[in-house]
Amino acid sequence: MGIVLGAIADDFTGATDLANNLVRSGMRCVQVIGVPEQPLALVDVDAVVVALKSRSCPTSQAVEDSLAALDWLQGQGARQCFFKYCSTFDSTDAGNIGPVSDALLERLRASQTVMVPAFPVNGRTVYQGHLFVGDRLLSDSGMQHHPLNPMRDADLVRVLTRQTPHPVGLAARAVLARGGAATRQHLNALAEQGVRHVICDTLDEADLEVLAEAVVDMPLVTGGSGLGQALPAQYRRRGWLAEVAEPGRLAPASGRALVLSGSCSRATLGQVRHFLERHPGFALDPLALAEGDDHLAAALAFARERLGAGGPVLVYASADPRRVEAAQATLGVARAGRLVEQALGQLATILVEEGVGRLVVAGGESSGAVVSALGIRQLRIGEQIDPGVPWTQTPLSGRAAPLSLALKSGNFGGEDFFTRAFAVLPTEETP
CATH class of the missing domain: 3.40.50.10840 (Putative sugar-binding, N-terminal domain)
Incomplete structure (x- = not known):
């Protein structure tokens, strides 16, 4: 139609x-x-x-x-x-x-x-x-x-x-x-x-x-x-739309699981705390990123080591308003945000190339930076994780299976979103 x-x-x-x-x-x-x-x-x-x-x-x-x-x-x-x-x-x-x-x-x-x-x-x-x-x-x-x-x-x-x-x-x-x-x-x-x-x-x-x-x-x-x-x-x-079975059906997912979070909303801060009680995470600091490449290299080394152990890993710049305001006062609002977005984009590019196939990104600006860095142009929309947040899939050059990607608005999702997202995603091993 x-x-x-x-x-x-x-x-x-x-x-x-x-x-x-x-x-x-x-x-x-x-x-x-x-x-x-x-x-x-x-x-x-x-x-x-x-x-x-x-x-x-x-x-x-x-x-x-x-x-x-x-x-x-x-x-x-x-x-x-x-x-x-x-x-x-x-x-x-x-x-x-x-x-x-x-x-x-x-x-x-x-x-x-x-x-x-x-x-x-x-x-x-x-x-x-x-x-x-x-x-x-x-x-x-x-x-x-x-x-x-x-x-x-x-x-x-x-x-x-x-x-x-x-x-x-x-x-x-x-x-x-x-x-x-x-x-x-x-x-x-x-x-x-x-x-x-x-x-x-x-x-x-x-x-x-x-x-x-x-x-x-x-x-x-x-x-x-x-x-x-x-x-x-x-x-x-009005007769414009036909009934369709399983409009959100996606291919089974594969690859390692990573969360990148740049949102500082109350909901995301709660999700970060919940995740860190169960899985490893690395906190990105805009002030440290401004000093050179060492901080990003440390985040990358941390993620590689923990991903190799098999569990989901979180790298986050999410922080309470006082810490955000302190970084912005030193670096300026635009530069502080840009440093975080660039870092998340670089981490996504490298780690997806190295085997991450299931990726959650929290925050609108952060999601934009990651999607742009990965060169993604089109997403097929799948089933919902939480209201307003579905899994999506996109083909990427060099990957046999599509990349499974969830882009979460900062304010959305329950406290356990970062852990539950991977549990509800069908994988190649799911019966």
Whole structure:
């Protein structure tokens, strides 16, 4: 039937998060890294997610890259476009969510889109336009300490108004309670008033289903992966999507197991502690990396030795906010982040060449660095490990078996994620 949904994600883990939910809802999905320069054979594919590194880059670059992705997706015949950003809406007051959404709307000649960041199963909900993480406002959730995009305002109408010259409205929970048709009428009324962007309250999965019904015919929708999980049912009702058995089936995995973590989120810090109680790990220090190659060489030697012993190994730069701020004060925010990303990318390249075949990466920027270093251009999306995080596979030159790769957003996953991820992945030895 061709490509139904074409998505543009502003980071690599966000792309995988969306692709995971599309697969769980029955869509065969491929994730591509950047805008493909060569033609792709998209056989038995219902959705394509283009992963960009546009969340924290200069706004002009984010717009340019997103428009290029849109043009490519339209060339593949995608019926609907989805701009995917994080369920914590993290951005800056200048962008990039507002400017990218404006540019996509203009290219599509569309007058309105919705903003649906909520992902209730992971504790992200919106009420009266305010974003909650669990039972805390976004601004009190730990995201106010994000090293790149600190979020100190939970009012998304107010946040987005600072990013766009166009009116921002609200589809409140009371509107959604009246159903999909009433919600569509409310959106149309706002459009007649010139409201281009509509923040949508969302408390649970039922609200996502209402929103999917209301927006399925919009040229552009935006939000987190929760809306992506709800849309495929609407596509089937329109006859755009066939039923498919095992849309997330992957080949059996092989090779050694490695975790690389650059995220400093609360969830990832807990996962690091849990892993270190059971398996070996090496802490990367940006200050030591800045002094020369010895620290990276020590990390590499540690990983080689422990991988040779057979168990999963962790190399991590994850640290509490005080340590991160101390490194940033000495090195600068950009250089501290760049040193960690470069180190993780180098470790991934060397250790995959030496036999790592099962790799978990934590953190959006870290995942982008690792995927870029490995030269990965395309991922087939498999089964879910935790909400928002699937295993994926990609062929790599010189490897007989595909590389199995999990790209985890910093805030996602249970405390035992790093250990359980390998336990749920079918391997060649699995009966």
